[in-house]
Amino acid sequence: MGRKRTKSGKIRLAEVAELAGVSPITASRFFRNPEALSVAKRTRVESAAKELGYVPNLAARALASHRTEVIGVLIPSLTNNVFSDVLRGIYDASEGSRYSIQLSNTRYSILQEEKLLRLFLAQKPAGLIVTGIDQTAESRAMLQAADCPIVQIMEIGPDPVDMMIGFSHYDAARAAVAHLFEQGHRKVGFVGARMDPRVQRRLDGYVSAMKDAALFDQRLVVTTATPTSVTLGGALFTDLLAREPDIDAVFCANDDLALGVLFECRRREIAVPGQIAIVGFNDLEFMASAVPTLTSVRTNRYEMGKTAATMLIDAIEGRRPEQPVLDLGFRVIERQSSSARRSDSRPAVSGAGAANKMIALPSGQD
Amino acid sequence: MGRKRTKSGKIRLAEVAELAGVSPITASRFFRNPEALSVAKRTRVESAAKELGYVPNLAARALASHRTEVIGVLIPSLTNNVFSDVLRGIYDASEGSRYSIQLSNTRYSILQEEKLLRLFLAQKPAGLIVTGIDQTAESRAMLQAADCPIVQIMEIGPDPVDMMIGFSHYDAARAAVAHLFEQGHRKVGFVGARMDPRVQRRLDGYVSAMKDAALFDQRLVVTTATPTSVTLGGALFTDLLAREPDIDAVFCANDDLALGVLFECRRREIAVPGQIAIVGFNDLEFMASAVPTLTSVRTNRYEMGKTAATMLIDAIEGRRPEQPVLDLGFRVIERQSSSARRSDSRPAVSGAGAANKMIALPSGQD
């Protein structure tokens, strides 16, 4: 059980080539572009490599080829379950490919993001996945100049650096509020935490929907920069209630807050949805099993990650997508927590996504 | 916005050396072991590097030194919040160091783990973090033979491959059941999902505690190999209730299941803790804000990840820890869901951990 570091491993490409009776360069080609070899040599190299248990030295490959097989991923948080779903999709898509994932956490700071970006770019990644569309000018310039494909995820916006996959948080929030209106609710509060750009856009969507209905009032909005949590949901709701005791619904910027609001209602013996309706955002797994079950806006997080990585790998390998911007849409999942005040229920509100496939989320799948 | 890949970047170590008026090798030393240089040259190289904006080529470094600066991390799941806390600790500890984290997901398969291990080891990582103590014989042999420090995390067991940090799931489960006994509960059910080795050991702890009290009955145990979820908690509890309607407590192998049980109780109008007490495991953030608040066994996940990575980096750099096996302990956090039947409450049950520091978990911190 030697703990120290020593010399290099063993079998090199040259050994494989020798056993196969070809030149090293031919063996090299086998791993990069097998089609270029004659069938005879191809099988010879293949079996030689297998026999010797050859494993390529990635450092040597990177040095010689001026290129790494690393996909850099910049996400704002490792805790937020939203990102763990996305990540799972990314990892799943990268599995089996030659690319490895290099993850970095920006902690919701675009300055930190800029720093990490510089770090990544210096290593010449094969591709990059970045979160959102709100980079610093400097970051954006670096991305524009970058020598690799890039996918922006989580939302869609006007001018993609390269590729983009996500959905409109603004529209999703509007749809959620519209759903509450349909159910007969009027005095709809907003509860939000962290207030990162995407939450901010959900707030914007809420505000616009409320204004359209001439129902907007700044006092209905409670937000904080504090990171989100279930407990915080209860606290923010308490603030909201203190300010506006007669609200009849709450739109929560995420599901944790919604759960906190639900618990707080229970604590205060406020009937849900009788007195107050609750709508969350993301449709985490627990929303469907709460009592009452909680309405939420379903987003395709796993699919987003998986598609992003797949698009990126395709682009790296020269197969640029027909459609560089992909709107994955969202869907309001109506449940008990927002059921009708008056009886005139409608079908679920579905949003965006040209090809809004609405693949079932494998939440809690692994 | 060139998307393609091209030639290499620019300034090399040689350029820096030239500007600084030293040999390349001296410049190289500056980055690896500054103390070995005279102060004069050190500052010359430093300012030259800064002036040119030199960024070392890691591939060349790895090739020449037969060593990478990559820490491999093998975890069973990217979804489970338990691991996202650990991961956050690992990433936090690695930040600022020269090491980068390479993450892989074993999906709770030790065969997959073996495969990934082989892959990792082939790249000569600087260090390795692996989950648990249940590797295949082959994996274990590879780890023993590995040429780098290794930390096993999540639990502690008899013979560490190298270093180890975690706690006893067995003892933690026993403590949870003991707490229920203290509160006057007798007919305690067990609900578990996934049944990975750690959940299995929690079950073992539960069984032993029940047997010690002559209360064990196989019919009180409901488990499934299905991945855990809140919904599943409700379903398993339903099974348990159908089988043994007169249980007075449920020990859940994790908090998601506990939340599911709580919701199911609410659905069935079973009073908690009046009719049935609930205890979870991990003490996720929401446990403290549920209604009633839910008792759980707190585990130091963030600290575990952070300490593991810190120990590993220290070991890589030659500073082996005095104590290669670290028991981080656990703590039963008593809340309403398990409060006393008869009145004889006691202080919280604390477990293990020579230096059981009980650092507050920064859950939902970022």
Place this chain on the structure above:
DNA sequence: GTCGCTGCTGGTAGCGCTGTCAACGTTCCT
């Protein structure tokens, strides 16, 4: 039969850095 094309293969020459070891100047000891 020669030319030119295509398809496959191999030789040469590094990629940018560090391990090893020798060489140098200085200090300190006897």
Place this chain on the structure above:
DNA sequence: AGGAACGTTGACAGCGCTACCAGCAGCGAC
């Protein structure tokens, strides 16, 4: 004063792989 010991520096020789380009065979067209 001579030499050992130390601290600092540099020369050399690759690490294992691939870019580039040359070479060769096989084939069809003129």
